[in-house]
Amino acid sequence: MPDLVCIESDGLSVEVSSLGAEMQSLRTKDGRDWGWHGDPAFWGGRSPILFPIVGKAPDNRLMVDGQAYDMQQHGIARRMEFRLVESDASSCLHELTSSDASKAVYPFDFRLTLGHAVEGATLTLTAEVTNTDTRPLPFGLGFHPAFAWPLPGAEGRTHFVQLNNGGEPGLSRLDGGLRLPGLLPSPFAKGRLVLEHGLFEADAMIFPEGAGAGLTYAADGGPSLKFAFDNLPNLALWQKPGAPFICIEPWHGTAAEIGASAELEARPYTVTLPAGESARFGFSVEISG
Template sequence: MPEAIRIENAFLTVEVSPLGAETQSIVTSDGRSWLWHGDPAFWAGRAPILFPIVGKAPYDRLTIGGEPFAMNQHGFARRSTFALIEHSGDFCRYELAANDETRSQYPFDFRLSVEHRLEGAKLTVSVTVTNQVETSMPFGFGFHPAFAWPLPGAEGHHHHEILLDNGAEPALSRLEGGLRRPALLPSPFRKGRLALDPALFVEDAMIFPEGAGSSLIYRAEDGPELHFTFENLPNLALWTKPGAPYLCIEPWHGTAPIIGTGAAIEDRPSTLVLGAGEKSRFAYSVTFPAA
């Protein structure tokens, strides 16, 4: 496996692995490390890319056009080796093209292009999905980055919270066996604010299928804050393992299916369908405190 490559500027140093085109570390110029370090005692991931599904499939089986396929949770992109296409001081681009292994799970010729770009104290990760076949291509897509909790410089008794820029109170969806329960629950947000507590995650991830908006702040009381913006990502999830020192802030376009709705990829919530030759772009940006 080729080693991770590094991009950097005066504010940030970021490492990206060819395995899954996954962000490995984000360090500001003052030496503070913001991304979860992937300790397998809790969770070995750091910032996986989710494609061609988000979440689980019933019994890890999908049907596509009525034909059954095996598909692990969150798809295969995060376990695939990407090719490095372009690398400069503050930018890199990896790509994954369909191959025999991917076609055995997902019978489409696609191209997945993943870019990491630095602009001052902002990191933008963008993904372009291209359908290279003459038939329609259904899929889901998501980001799954894990950030330190507590944030660097806010260790101790600082309270952490999520602030939705739209001030909304989106309804909550919960999982059972990796699939979404049918009922939506009252929002844990109050006027766009959610006070973070490990107890919120005893029942697994918190999923907000709609209404969370396209930007938020993750911050510590009287401490650092991270500013996020999302592009073409209408669903939001928050997740950690209770007691683990990270928080996943996950913008998605697609979710796990609702219990009882079957295995068809076409029927999964927020599934996208690209026509022949079409592309779709997804991105998130996060701005870090200046050193």
């Protein structure tokens, strides 16, 4: 069984599993649950890390230098056991390094760390990828956290997402898990999107660019979650239609486009990291109300 680590601040408590270094719960000290509990009737995930791809590859096969590798949606890290590197009362750091199993589907040496930290009413997640190979390391990375919808105590209220930049980013849709070419008109108006379950009948809403570096997910006259993103230029919103959660997903990378190359380096927003170098990605969420 995976190991669980519990971290706490004076405002929050968080549990993190060694399997995928995945957050299992997010609670305020009054006992309210703000995260999704992973009911498999809808979706068994809670907050997976997406690496080395975000989204799907054509036919679930990834090409690296012309050679094909089996690669499931959102990559391998969420299904692998991480090692707890360090922890204290309010933070923990997990590590995944390349192995024979990982290199069978992703033929590179790497180190991926995922840190969780709480301070007051704020949770921060930080991922760092280090290229321990002798050649450039191509990858995508994303976060996939799910939050309660409706928010605690806000049943019956209108829920919305408000982009900090007031933007109206174009919408990308999926077909069979792959991105359709082109962009649809933005569903945002002056940065505001009123959430309705019908928005997700055609799968995730993906905003490849223009969503900015932060947003608020809130209920009218009720609680709010304020997000800040670091080095994560892409945004997705997703739920299983009718399920009591919403995923707010900041990414660096997206699913492949229909008809596009299956080469890893050709995927949208792929990062290519020189040998010996590292890249950091992260987000924070502040709970109020």
